Amino acid sequence: MLRNSNDTLNGKRIVFSEATYYKIIKILAELKNRLQAQATIFADMNGYPIAYDLKVEDVDIIELTALAAGTFSATSEMAKLIKEKNRFRFIYHEGESRNIYMCHVSKEYLIIVLFDKSVAMGMVRILTHNTVEKLQKILDELSLEYEKTSQFLDVEFKSLLGKELDKYFGLK
């Protein structure tokens, strides 16, 4: 059974099986627990959160992920400008009470860790790096498959969506 998928290039889609999805969630939960982190998010570079484990309620994960993906892409370009062969390994933002650590999992994916200032940065780096390796292993085993989205979005769904939008937009 399919649980989660996202776009990739050339019309192919990477499909995560239910088992894979739960493996990722488990890995994110482990990292969150070991770091006493407030959130661990596995996201794609288009800005969509794919899987996450949260301890906080006051953070909008969708907005955070959109901004994180944008930031990451921009810094990749900075790396190119300074003739750095590879992308920067990670991005770290230090706040007064909360910090964010982000790093690439692959060209298409990243991990975002939101954690409290009481957690040692060195620990965050080491444990996140271990997590990235585990996630990379999972990604390596994924197969690219075509998937018919129309099975998820049938004609009736499209028609009902149109009506719903007209209601909220005050049209027709």
Next chain:
Amino acid sequence: MHIDYFRKEIQFKIVYYGPGLGGKTTNLEYLHANLNPDIRGELVSLKTKDERTLYFDFLQLKLGKIKNKIPRFHLYTIPGQIHYSYSRQIILRGADAVVFVADSQPVRMDENLETLADLEKKLILHKYSLDNFPWVLQYNKRDLADSMSIETMQSKLNFLNVPYHQAVAVNGKGVFETLRTAIELLINKI
């Protein structure tokens, strides 16, 4: 598009493209101010000190369940200034539809054309082009006394005969209609 089978969500990305100061952010600001707060998030804006979009604006719409699925729309604007070209490319990545916000003032036509050419160039980098990608034109600032005729704008910009709307984004005219058309185009493309 991203389908989250676990949360039964389907997420779409719509990018507002167009020349600087053409009204892209104004579209999002109007949507944010006038949509039911239950179905929209906060407007996230990355602006310079003179209120220009530095990186992007972001607004999410989350509708209620439809056939047990939750549709979400992620709306982004690009920075209008041409020197943020790479940022535009990044933001366009993964987009499902584009709203091209054109400025109706005659002095802005060159920038409209330049930005449309830039959009085509960026779509090609993402393995698409203007003639096979869902996009809608919005002719904005129709209230200005010197705005060009629709015929002139159509002949210069709408060479592919895509759907278009006339708009005055600052007071909301055409804003919902444009977004509705963009959503319809992307849904029909699936």
